[in-house]
Amino acid sequence: MHARLVNVGRSKLVDAGQLGYPVCLVCGQSVSPLSSAAQQQSFAEDHAERCGRPVQPTGFFADIVADSLSLPDCESVEEAYTLAEALRIGAAAVLDMDREDLEVLVIRQPGSERADALLYDPMPGGSGLLEQICARFGEVVVAALSASRDCPSGCDRSCVDCFQTFRNAFFHRHLNRHVAVDRLVRWGGDLVALHAIPPRMPAAERDGDEMPVNRAEALLRRMLSRAAFPEPEWHKDIDLGLPLGHTRPDCFFAGDEPSEPGVCVYLDGLSRHIHGNTVTREHDRAIREELRGRHFEVIEIPAVQLTDRDAMARHFFRLARLLMGKDKARELRDQPTWFDSRRGDEPEVV
Numbered sequence: 001m002h003a004r005l006v007n008v009g010r011s012k013l014v015d016a017g018q019l020g021y022p023v024c025l026v027c028g029q030s031v032s033p034l035s036s037a038a039q040q041q042s043f044a045e046d047h048a049e050r051c052g053r054p055v056q057p058t059g060f061f062a063d064i065v066a067d068s069l070s071l072p073d074c075e076s077v078e079e080a081y082t083l084a085e086a087l088r089i090g091a092a093a094v095l096d097m098d099r100e101d102l103e104v105l106v107i108r109q110p111g112s113e114r115a116d117a118l119l120y121d122p123m124p125g126g127s128g129l130l131e132q133i134c135a136r137f138g139e140v141v142v143a144a145l146s147a148s149r150d151c152p153s154g155c156d157r158s159c160v161d162c163f164q165t166f167r168n169a170f171f172h173r174h175l176n177r178h179v180a181v182d183r184l185v186r187w188g189g190d191l192v193a194l195h196a197i198p199p200r201m202p203a204a205e206r207d208g209d210e211m212p213v214n215r216a217e218a219l220l221r222r223m224l225s226r227a228a229f230p231e232p233e234w235h236k237d238i239d240l241g242l243p244l245g246h247t248r249p250d251c252f253f254a255g256d257e258p259s260e261p262g263v264c265v266y267l268d269g270l271s272r273h274i275h276g277n278t279v280t281r282e283h284d285r286a287i288r289e290e291l292r293g294r295h296f297e298v299i300e301i302p303a304v305q306l307t308d309r310d311a312m313a314r315h316f317f318r319l320a321r322l323l324m325g326k327d328k329a330r331e332l333r334d335q336p337t338w339f340d341s342r343r344g345d346e347p348e349v350v
Contacts (some may be wrong), residue, residue: 003245006058006059006061008032008060009059009151010034013034018031018033019057019059019079020056020057020059021033021042021060022044022055022057022058023058024047025058026051027050027051027296036276037300043055048105053261063293066121067121067130068119069119069121069134070116070117071116071119072116073109073116075114076115077108077174078176079179080116081104081106081182082163082174082175082179082180083117083184084117084119085168085180086102086145086180087133088119089144089163090141090142090144091143093143094139094145095133097129100144100167101122101127102120102154103116103140104118104119104171105117105118106171106174112281112294113212113318117179123303126215127269137189137190144180144184145180145184145185147162147182148163148177148180149172149177157175157178158172158176158177162177175345194311208225214307216303217267218265220250220251220267220301223312223338224251227338228338232251232253233251233252234252235251236248236249236252238286240290243275244283244287245289247264247287249265249266250267251265252265253265253322259295261295262296263298264296264297264299265299265319266301267301267303267306268284268300268302269302269303279333299318299319301315312339313336316329316333317329317330317333
């Protein structure tokens with residue numbers, strides 16, 4: 001999915017035909033769209049005089065590139081939201097993930113009551129959850145049906161005991177568990193492949209018998225290569241003994257001396273079922289502290305920073321100081337040409 005999400009204003013005002021937020025695009029100050037007409041007029045006049053540009057209603061947008069499971073051409077917005085939420089509930093039960101690890105987006109078709117539903121993965125590079133849902137779709141549908149039929153409160157449409165959560169409050173009014181039961185029973189749990197969709201992202205190259213876990217790791221590999229780092233060992237198994245067990249850093253650089261065990265680089269995602277989960281995070285922290293206690297160097301790179309040049313320059317500066325010396329580290333920090341993927345015939349990462 002490649003989408004541009006636009007926030008056009010407060011929903012109650014949008015319904016009344018008032019789009020956008022009152023924002024001064026010169027200094028960035030704003031006033032609440034729900035403030036009085038007199039306050040908004042005063043704000044507009046003050047900034048027109050001070051900043052030299054009239055204040056106009058402004059919307060905010062974000063470009064989103066993400067893996068998604070699409071439910072096109074639903075009969076209504078109610079059907080779209082209900083089915084997407086039901087599948088999310090079913091996936092959470094089958095895959096032992098949090099519901100909020102996937103997001104719901106519904107787009108109404110222009111001039112129609114019909115709508116398209118998207119269940120998308122907000123994690124950069126994808127977490128693999130959608131692939132697992134497709135692989136176990138029959139189980140997901142069975143779990144979704146169970147949750148839709150068996151509300152503990154026996155509610156008429158939806159409630160906090162079945163479909164409603166704090167985070168999906170925006171579309172509580174569109175949720176109807178009986179619609180989910182009807183559609184899922186009628187459609188069943190089989191997926192039929194109609195045609196393949198060509199990938200827009202570059203395929204990661206095989207390195208020996210290993211393959212990058214996801215696109216985020218593939219991007220890190222390319223940046224390390226462009227920056228001329230020594231070739232690391234990917235997913236090296238390190239046995240820390242009981243009670244911590246084994247750890248496999250995303251990439252590992254061996255030390256030159258026995259007294260220098262090496263450098264472990266971890267690429268951390270932040271979804272709740274991975275490194276954003278409290279239990280997982282505490283376990284990871286214990287492992288990495290144990291590594292440091294054994295004189296390993298540990299570098300942690302949040303996956304969301306892979307597209308942040310300044311953040312990656314800081315990470316590579318530290319890594320280069322450990323592996324290639326201060327001069328090379330300063331060069332990589334001050335001249336981050338390695339960050340630009342659009343070089344030669346290398347495919348662009350979007």
